Amino acid sequence: MNTNDTVLVTGGTGMTGRRVTSLLRRLGAHVRVGSRAGAPAFDWHDAATWDAVLDDVTSVYLCFHPDLAFPGAERAVSAFAARAAERGARRMVLLSGRGEEGARAAEEAVRRVFPGLTVLRCSVFAQDFSESFLLGPVMDGTLALPVPDVPEPFVDLDDVAEVAVRALVSDGHAGVLYELTGPEAVTFTEAARIVGGASGRPVAYLEVTEEEFVAGAVGAGVPVEVARGLAALFGEILDGRNSSPADGVERALGRPATGFDAYARRAARAGAWSG
Template sequence: MTHERILVTGGTGMTGRRVSHRLAERGVDVRVGSRSGAPPFEWHDPATWDAVLDGVDGVYLCFHPDLAFPGAAEAVSAFAARAAGRGATRMVLLSGRGEEGARRAEEAVRAAFADLTVLRCAMFAQNFSEYILVDAVRAGTVALPVPDVPEPFVDLADVAEAAARALTEDGHAGRLYEMTGPRSLTFAEAGALMGEAAGHPVSYLTVTPADFVAESVRAGMPAEVAEGLTELFTEILDGRNAEPTDGVERALGRPAGDFADYVARAASEGAWS
């Protein structure tokens, strides 16, 4: 069953634009929820909610910058309740693996929408090629305020496909999919793969939280976001999430995409040129 109209919040972001593309391929009428959208949407301005929910059958919930940030659980659960009250029948929540704040948000949203599908994700592989770490990879040193722990980086192509299926197909209501890649790599191992593809060495460096915040702010990130990410990284990148899961395979019926395949694709698209 294909829904007539699906709202994709964070629709211009890393996951949202991929979800929007997958839905459009399925012939879905996609409404992009963003500050620059028509109508505009803002998580922290409930006055913008009703207009973007008008006539919507399904909703992809992607809270920016992360569900672990203060106020996220309250905002996203209130929005989910509003969506349910206006007739939405399917809902997918993007969540984070090993985040206590995200877990609280999941529970709050599920209380508002019992048939919620949760995509609880490992760290995105695409962080190295599109977001906070792309310049670091280009410069040759990835620096984070955590030890060189293993992480089963998940490919956002898999996350977007899972979201699109859950929003347009039966069988996903009420499900929780813990989304990871098929194997764990340390940041140094990931750097070696990216360096080989990029044509220059990429090393990993553990830095202090203060240094990470300072460098992020120098690069243009708002201080509150840099501080929030520091807290998030130190929480989730402590080894607790090192083991891969079968969530992608359960959601999609096929193995998760490997990090090496992501690296080859990103390099071919010029991510680190």
């Protein structure tokens, strides 16, 4: 890595972005955080904000919010990637979703304008239970989701960030697809038991309808469009298609992926569910 290089981290204040940013800074990289609150400000849906954040950028981490499967993502991400390529970016890493047709289309669109793209195709994040939409349900004691109790190899975001940084600062990852999962799949019932054991609070899993999930999410403060999008996405990817673990973490880092048990113990020690 050349310490004079500048790495742009879009979504740099989000769950993956802030981890990527932190690791890059520990390595001495010059990091530019792409967000609406950044300086300069960045907005996926406002192309007038793109050139300023791309000035002198050599590597780009692409993280679209709320998800690549949402409407408009393919067009926005591919257009931004094309602009980054025109401005001289040499490395590009895209955060993608495993088993998502919309995400797959976005991957292909970005690869057309940046053939050396590195794709991180992720399973459901373990940290959703401690930092995102499942935190409230964990604290309430019931994981109410519109999906069957299928096994899912939840991936630890610290693993994802480490793979992303490796691809952003070193050679050998151009054009590579990494499927990132945990080392084993657990059902939501098992995940609830593991989180409950680590946190010291009872947690149970309950299958609900999409309508019930959306109503509960909106009641907890999630925008209705996002809640509906999540419900539709869960119905697509949490049907058993992604139950088999993949070896992307080990291929990229030369070590095993972090298991869900280890994640839960670490989150509990950090006070994720203490409040």
